[in-house]
Amino acid sequence: MLKKNLILILLFLIVVFVAIKLGLRWYTHHGEKLTLPDFINQPLAQAIITAEDRSFELVVTDSIFKVNQQGGIILDQNPIKDSKVKRGRKIYVTITKYKPEKVKISQIPELYGKDFERKKKELENAFDIQSEILGYEFDQGASNQILKVLYNQEEIINSEFRKDDVEIEKGSTLQFILSKNVGGAIMMPDLVCKTYNEAAFYVENLNLYIGEVVKDGLLEDEQGAFIYDQIPQAGDNILTGDTIQLYLSSTKPFNCDE
CATH class of the missing domain: 3.30.10.20 (Trypsin Inhibitor V; Chain A)
Incomplete structure (x- = not known):
């Protein structure tokens, strides 16, 4: 009986010790503020591991397409790096999209018969679409006017039609046949x-x-x-x-x- 009581007392003391230790740890860290690391340019999966190790939670609030950049890369975070925050704080991030955005031909201004250099700049600045000269054909009008447009080796714009339902991935390249007024x-x-x-x-x-x-x-x-x-x-x-x-x-x- 005495032995049993000693065991119970020992177990009780162990429980009390653990409780006191955990309580002290909670008290010590309660209200403690930590320095927020820089998550920008990190892959989301890696940043989540880092955040969890430091008792933070990452929350994706937006995604943006970036040409020639892989998806899931953190572009922005709130709060910003080096902010002092409490444990368990949610960190809101914006990441790059995993799939490129698409633009319909119907959304693109008229290309046929227009000056190539001007439209090249417009496509790049407004739609993140690149342009490439595939060749030239004789035309009695001015030189370097757009006669045909191809995407993935398919003709989508010429003097007779314009395939408005075709979708162009941002970051991709359109090919052009231009006019030349010599050689005909x-x-x-x-x-x-x-x-x-x-x-x-x-x-x-x-x-x-x-x-x-x-x-x-x-x-x-x-x-x-x-x-x-x-x-x-x-x-x-x-x-x-x-x-x-x-x-x-x-x-x-x-x-x-x-």
Whole structure:
């Protein structure tokens, strides 16, 4: 009986000792403030472990897409690092999205027929979409205008259609076919009987260039002189951007219409 009582007394003392120790620990840490670590740029999983080790709780309040950055990276925290907080405090964080956001073609301004450099900047700044020149095609309009747009090797915009339901991932790249106003085959116009001024205006609109000008005698007014011959001849096939040769005379050729 005595032995049993001694055991009970011993157990009682152990319980009291443990209770006192835990109570002292609680009293010691009650109200204690800890320095909050810096969680920014840490993966969320790693930050959660660190927070739990220090008696904090991380709560994700928002996620933002960042180009070329993996998901789950902490971008912002509240309270900020080095703040003095109590144990058990909730720390609110913003992280990067795991999946990229998407933009529908219908949300993007008109691209066909627009200047490439201007639209390239607009796509990058407003939608985080990159641009790449895939090639060129002849067009009689201005150079470097957008003729076709491709995404994942699929044509999504051209002169005939625009696939508004196609979704583009932010951070991805659109490919472009642009216009060039040189290199296309055209038929050489008939410039004979026109004045030099008339011919210069005409060939400029065809993206042709006047090279050598051969004058017949002395010309006081080259701009008003008449063309009596040309190289290449009218009807020949030439390329835009080519140079032509003109022959000028102060008098109108006899076979010209009045």
